[in-house]
């Protein structure tokens with residue numbers, strides 16, 4: 006039983022509190038202080054003193070409630086609660102407000118409180134924050150104005166922990182407190198139960214707080230509960246007046262009992278009320294509450310004799326059914342996930358830790374999240390590959406349906422699939438062999454086998470497989486790893502969509518991981534679990550997302566992966582992912598257990614190989630996608646892009662028609678790219694334009710006037726002025742002007758380029774204009790040197806030792822002056838142009854040429870033949886000279902080009918000259934390599 010011993014008195018300012026305010030020890034309260042001159046005076050006084058006092062000294066006051074007509078100054082009830090009104094409570098009347106209060110209105114009990122601050126900015130909202138420290142008795146009120154000051158006596162609370170009656174009452178207090186808490190949580194789920202909703206975290210914290218209270222803190226718990234429950238002001242004041250802990254616990258137990266009953270009542274009414282249509286949710290909650298009631302009643306009996314805070318072992322009744330269910334669920338999930346042995350060990354260990362842990366602990370949720378992630382990883386789940394007899398035909402059809410052209414790439418992808426199929430079959434066979442070796446015979450199986458054997462008159466020999474045998478088979482299996490494909494090519498060339506088609510053809514799930522801009526190693530490998538908000542990396546997250554262990558992962562933009570920095574080296578993390586020899590034990594930092602990535606089909610894409618670190622590049626098999634030519638673009642557009650855009654823009658194929666010449670114009674004059682993204686965008690604009698026209702015509706009932714065909718003149722209005730102009734062959738020839746060929750580095754397109762050379766009197770100076778790059782400048786120099794060296798032979802000088810350039814200067818220009826040009830491929834054209842200029846013989850304008858020249862007069866192969874020839878045909882060229890070394894490139898040319906151009910090959914400049922001016926040079930210099 007509680008015993009109290011008096012201490013010396015002290016004098017403190019009093020703050021009278023108007024109902025319903027009351028401060029109990031251990032609680033914090035906001036006291037509105039607008040229109041409270043007494044509080045202002047107290048604060049002024051305190052601050053004038055505290056300016057000289059120690060800065061960290063606590064400012065204390067005593068908060069004392071005002072008396073009511075029900076409760077006397079001494080805390081005795083004047084009128085019984087509930088009297089006066091039948092079945093109801095008597096209305097408590099407080100006659101005075103704190104400003105006009107006098108000595109006799111001051112309640113005899115109060116609470117010393119620490120002033121911890123003032124809140125509120127606007128007038129009328131300013132409040133004083135006080136924290137209740139200890140219960141005191143007001144012995145005497147010493148002054149009334151400008152503020153109350155009183156002599157206070159505090160009492161030392163002594164609790165007799167050995168008193169079984171008190172212990173029992175304390176247990177009941179705990180029991181009821183928890184019960185109320187659980188009820189509030191449950192009943193907040195009942196629609197219209199009009200209960201305060203309590204977040205699970207707050208509820209758990211409160212439970213923990215209650216559970217931790219010892220018998221010696223019984224009074225504190227009573228104060229705390231009196232403050233949180235919904236009790237009347239008079240009840241609160243009576244708790245304040247109870248100096249004896251036992252007395253206080255008794256009072257609070259009474260209040261709690263009443264409160265709990267009223268919750269049961271209210272939920273019963275709301276659950277069973279006929280006025281509100283009952284639904285399953287409400288029924289369920291009602292049932293839960295009823296069960297809760299029974300459980301608590303039982304718990305009260307068990308808990309009554311026990312000193313355990315919950316009357317039951319922790320983790321069962323104490324932590325509530327929720328956690329148990331949660332853990333059961335987690336356990337089941339982990340079982341279903343079929344973890345490999347390593348992960349299983351870790352999961353079991355963590356699960357055990359979790360069971361022993363309090364849910365309110367911060368680490369609890371960390372471990373739970375970890376286990377949930379472990380359970381979500383598809384350790385054993387996989388989709389069945391469509392690797393049957395029709396795989397290759399189906400894959401080919403899929404690739405052909407989705408993509409035009411790209412024959413070489415498609416062929417390589419099909420090879421890849423064929424190998425994958427064979428390997429998978431081989432692996433399956435090995436798996437079966439291993440299974441057959443390790444098959445443990447259970448008694449029934451053994452019996453069956455024996456029966457079978459006796460039937461067949463054969464003997465069954467069950468043999469343990471040797472370690473070496475197994476290892477050998479395992480090893481064989483490991484070797485069967487597919488290479489990782491890297492599709493390299495300019496943007497918009499269909500890398501991503503090719504990878505998607507492969508996934509569709511294989512029947513696997515597809516997941517794209519964008520590596521562009523990944524600067525942090527942890528993004529790939531995850532953060533260690535010790536970090537706040539740690540999570541797995543992109544790879545494990547991808548697996549979680551697709552839910553199977555054999556998806557197709559597209560590692561997009563691998564060339565844009567960040568280099569080593571202070572956050573680690575992301576490309577180094579990718580090494581492990583991409584190495585078929587290592588990735589069956591990929592370790593994510595968060596999981597910290599090996600994950601098998603060997604079944605994942607990785608396809609990487611990049612725009613260029615330059616920025617990919619060599620070790621990473623070494624682990625992948627590169628497949629190059631060059632840009633599309635105009636012809637290919639035309640086909641892609643008419644087969645894929647136009648139908649796609651027509652449906653995207655809500656049209657039907659009969660509502661719009663884009664003729665080939667319009668499409669060609671869009672391709673050549675409005676886009677200049679390797680891929681088809683911009684082309685698709687421009688086609689989209691055209692479709693939208695037509696969609697507006699069609700919709701307007703439909704609305705105005707003038708459909709008969711609507712023309713679905715897009716004309717060339719429409720393009721100007723839809724797409725604006727041409728962005729790129731096309732070069733066309735000249736009509737007239739002139740000495741010194743030759744048609745060259747160019748392939749744009751922006752990809753995919755080629756065109757013709759005029760080489761213009763003019764001479765003038767001078768001192769041998771060579772002027773170059775047209776934004777020529779270094780290599781191009783050098784190729785002009787090589788051409789000039791060759792021509793100068795062979796001037797006599799070419800008939801350009803009268804004698805062998807005459808300098809052709811002695812009295813003249815030349816100017817070499819390549820039009821489209823603003824576009825930078827570079828490369829050696831105009832060497833042949835420069836040489837022929839120089840000979841043409843010096844000999845005064847023009848070159849036919851419909852003859853174009855390309856090729857690098859060496860000082861020895863050889864014509865060397867160059868790149869971009871396909872694009873150049875397509876461009877040449879479009880520009881009106883009918884004959885082209887190509888280096889002998891480029892014969893192989895001509896095989897890939899589209900039919901239209903081969904039919905429209907006369908292609909001639911030359912291996913030396915002499916041959917070139919013979920092709921341009923056959924009448925002069927036929928058969929000349931064929932064996933003369935060089936005179937230099």
Ligand SMILES: Nc1ncnc2c1ncn2[C@@H]1O[C@H](COP(=O)(O)OP(=O)(O)OP(=O)(O)O)[C@@H](O)[C@H]1O
Nearest residue numbers: 407408409495496497498499500501502641645681
């Ligand atoms: N050969 C093709 N046939 C049909 N459509 C194609 C072809 N090539 C590209 N496309 C289309 O072009 C669009 C862009 O392709 P995709 O997104 O695959 O380009 P990407 O090469 O991955 O580009 P990036 O390097 O910018 O990621 C897609 O709509 C795709 O369907």
